[in-house]
Amino acid sequence: GIQVEQSPPDLILQEGANSTLRCNFSDSVNNLQWFHQNPWGQLINLFYIPSGTKQNGRLSATTVATERYSLLYISSSQTTDSGVYFCAVERGGADGLTFGKGTHLIIQP
């Protein structure tokens, strides 16, 4: 099956800092999503981005499908950005998403 690797596994930043999270995947995919799992356990959709670049407020994401990686950028971090960020991919045919192990982000005031 597809392998998904995320880096870094842990990240501690001060409020206001910027960060880049990376997701590498081992095969071509038709779906790539970024999620934020907040401290209450909810999985929040950030981006649906099998290719290209998208922006939503302080967050943006880029997927280079031909090179099999995606990047999530968080600018001007806030304490509410803390949590685990997951990258997940799917080839299609209702395979279901294959998740990476996540990046655990802590934003300190």
Place this chain on the structure above:
Amino acid sequence: DTAVSQTPKYLVTQMGNDKSIKCEQNLGHDTMYWYKQDSKKFLKIMFSYNNKELIINETVPNRFSPKSPDKAHLNLHINSLELGDSAVYFCASSQDGLLPVGEQYFGPGTRLTVT
């Protein structure tokens, strides 16, 4: 209105019992899924259904049986619960789970604790 809902939110039960978790989506999606998140927060697909038909059944013990009475519902029944079944179970749905592949939306999760 909640797009993907699950009940119950928390479930505490003893080993050997049988329990069910219900999932409903009001997004009009064709495909629904069950995922398991273990104590290390690793998320793994268990089942997927497209138009009430089972598509994917990962290496899940046959004590787990999904049932889809209609496109909007996918329930998970677990027989003879074991300690290792303790986890958070997430339901999800997407439109056009076959090609083209749609965005998946997740429910709030059900935290199952087996004692």
